[in-house]
Amino acid sequence: MLAAVARGRFLVSEPQVLSVCGFCGRCCGRHGQGVEMRAFPVRMPSGVQYWTVIDSDLRVVPAADAYLRHLRFGRDAADSTTKAYAGAVVLYLSWCAATGQDWRLAAERLPSFVLWLRYALSTSGAAAGAAVRGPRRINCVLAGTRGFLAFAVDRGDAPAQVLGQLYELADSRDLPAEARGEDGAWRLRMKARHRVPVVKERVDRVSDEDAVALLKACRSARDRLLVLILGRAGLRRGEAVGLRREDVHFAVESSAAGCEFPGSHLHVVRRQNVNGAWAKSRQSRAVPVDRLVVQAHDQYVAERVEQAAMDSDFLFVNLFRAPLGAPMKLGAVNDLLAAASRRAGLDHVVHPHALRHSFASNVMDAGGTIDEVQQLLGHASISSSQVYLHPAPQRLRDAVERVGQSHQVAR
């Protein structure tokens, strides 16, 4: 590994450093207490990147590495997922070290791990006794830990009883009807034993006024098109900057291009992209777009021709910064939204995902159904779309008034 780093095959950035013996995952004394362990990005010769866990001697922790490789290459998970899960494994191994436990056997004490995650190892300068990790972060770490341990059981690195400590058998009655399968029958499923309750918040949604102000504050046709694709087609940031010109079917019909999807639409396709863009959905999907998006696209094409940046196959390319014509990077989307938010005089910065939330909420408010939202957003599970089931007050009033109309009370 050291030699590989010396040859520059692997790149290091933003390691998450924690104090633990990287050899056995414990402060064992034999391998030296307080050895730093970190999540570490590995770039393969093909350009594909995944995250692993290494110790301060740059030695890979084999069990963690096998799991993270499996996630990235076997399960086709995004680079960002392996980064989050590598961070989770580092925390789990650090807890094992701090409490003198063997990581293979510590699953029975996961409630203590939850407590430790909540209060220990603050690097943020939080006051003593204050919670340092919120419920969402803790649940994310627990998900990564479960995956790591279940994989270790599968490989024979950890005993089989660990599975029973991680999961219990449950039926599907608590799932929404749509998630129970077509026949609606109950089924047994594995349910995680340890999960911290999360208070459901309303989704972060951009108001119509703010969306219009944001569009007016855009300084180029490209930026307007990007804002519209996020806010009126609901694409994720990575899906938007991963779009290729061939994915844009804005003619009235696209049968000449071998596509039977009616009307103007975009195709969201998962590919390995040089700009790091990654479509989260494994399934490709076609998303219909409205007239505003098509018009913005026409204006953008004219702008791109003017800037002599037509070479790239990507839809969104650098027009105003070097390298000219190169595919836009993920961070550039946030930068342009932040700058437009400031110019628009908004009291907060609009994030790409808030525009996606607005799209989904608008579809629901306009009488859309949850399966339509699921399909449009490319959610694998309908439970992900349920967050948008917050009817606007007017929809609640309409629902009551419909009852009034169909059941007239005798006067």
Ligand SMILES: [Zn+2]
């Ligand atoms: Zn098409």
